[in-house]
Amino acid sequence: MPENVREEAAAAQEQTSRFVSQYAPATPEADAPPAEPIFDVRDVAVFYGEHRAVTDITLELRRNQITALIGPSGCGKSTFIRCLNRMNDLIQSARVEGEVIYHDQDLYDDRIDPVQVRKRIGMVFQKPNPFPKSIYDNIAFGPRVVGMKGDMDEIVESALRRAVLWDDVKDRLKTNAFGMSGGQQQRLCIARALATDPDVLLMDEPCSALDPISTGRIEDLMLELKSNYSIVIVTHNMQQAARVSNMTAFFTVELDAGEKHRTGRVVEFAATDKIFTNPDDKRTEDYVTGKVG
Numbered sequence: 428m429p430e431n432v433r434e435e436a437a438a439a440q441e442q443t444s445r446f447v448s449q450y451a452p453a454t455p456e457a458d459a460p461p462a463e464p465i466f467d468v469r470d471v472a473v474f475y476g477e478h479r480a481v482t483d484i485t486l487e488l489r490r491n492q493i494t495a496l497i498g499p500s501g502c503g504k505s506t507f508i509r510c511l512n513r514m515n516d517l518i519q520s521a522r523v524e525g526e527v528i529y530h531d532q533d534l535y536d537d538r539i540d541p542v543q544v545r546k547r548i549g550m551v552f553q554k555p556n557p558f559p560k561s562i563y564d565n566i567a568f569g570p571r572v573v574g575m576k577g578d579m580d581e582i583v584e585s586a587l588r589r590a591v592l593w594d595d596v597k598d599r600l601k602t603n604a605f606g607m608s609g610g611q612q613q614r615l616c617i618a619r620a621l622a623t624d625p626d627v628l629l630m631d632e633p634c635s636a637l638d639p640i641s642t643g644r645i646e647d648l649m650l651e652l653k654s655n656y657s658i659v660i661v662t663h664n665m666q667q668a669a670r671v672s673n674m675t676a677f678f679t680v681e682l683d684a685g686e687k688h689r690t691g692r693v694v695e696f697a698a699t700d701k702i703f704t705n706p707d708d709k710r711t712e713d714y715v716t717g718k719v720g
């Protein structure tokens with residue numbers, strides 16, 4: 428390896444390690460009992476029509492942890508995260524093989540109602556996507572759809588408080604959500620997901636449309652929320668993965684056996700500091716040190 432490349436790689440790794448040691452909440456204590464599994468994903472593959480987009484995904488996601496999914500574009504991170512709350516059901520050509528066990532239940536069992544699944548496993552997307560309604564109605568929408576019992580004002584206030592948004596908006600609950608800043612809109616979307624009392628939050632690049640200050644707020648919020656929720660985040664920002672997550676799955680994408688299509692798979696799944704400072708697989712190391720992207 429040329430000396431300058433070696434130096435750059437070492438500098439990148441150093442910088443990431445610094446982030447890990449500075450911020451990581453993160454790695455489970457070596458002697459602590461492992462947290463309870465929430466998802467047991469066994470040998471999952473997702474197809475779009477004939478195209479196998481991701482394959483061989485086997486991993487366990489645990490309670491009160493933040494799990495980051497990282498890897499180059501097109502390696503199937505979004506496709507995989509959508510398996511965790513049956514969002515792929517909404518894409519006509521998509522088909523999921525394998526098992527996604529959620530609290531000992533097969534999420535893809537015919538008897539499971541996907542609407543109830545999405546109540547327990549909420550999702551926040553890349554671009555804030557509030558409904559063209561008031562702040563109040565954005566939050567009340569989900570609880571109304573799933574027929575949640577209780578005082579709606581209290582449900583709305585509680586969700587906004589959990590997303591640390593209440594003080595910003597309590598005097599303008601009836602105004603249109605589009606009047607909020609981008610960062611506030613994303614926290615509104617988080618509050619909307621929290622309103623149906625989920626136990627898992629899925630976040631697909633939740634900060635990629637936000638400025639650094641709003642990004643910092645969302646990261647702080649995630650660290651606060653993880654004491655009550657389990658979080659899975661897709662991120663392109665490796666420093667973000669290092670700052671917030673306990674566990675990281677590194678995906679890659681390779682030509683499949685027939686050399687016709689590119690198929691994503693998980694190369695390595697481990698504690699975040701291991702992935703960033705001492706990964707087992709050379710492909711992980713090359714990615715996290717910025718040698719390939």
Ligand code: ADP
Nearest residue numbers: 475480499500501502503504505506507518520
């Ligand atoms: P990532 O999130 O890692 O960038 P994606 O999950 O978006 O990757 O994409 C993985 C593969 O699946 C890509 O080849 C992409 O073109 C394909 N894909 C994603 N969404 C769809 C879809 N709705 N229909 C068909 N193919 C899709």
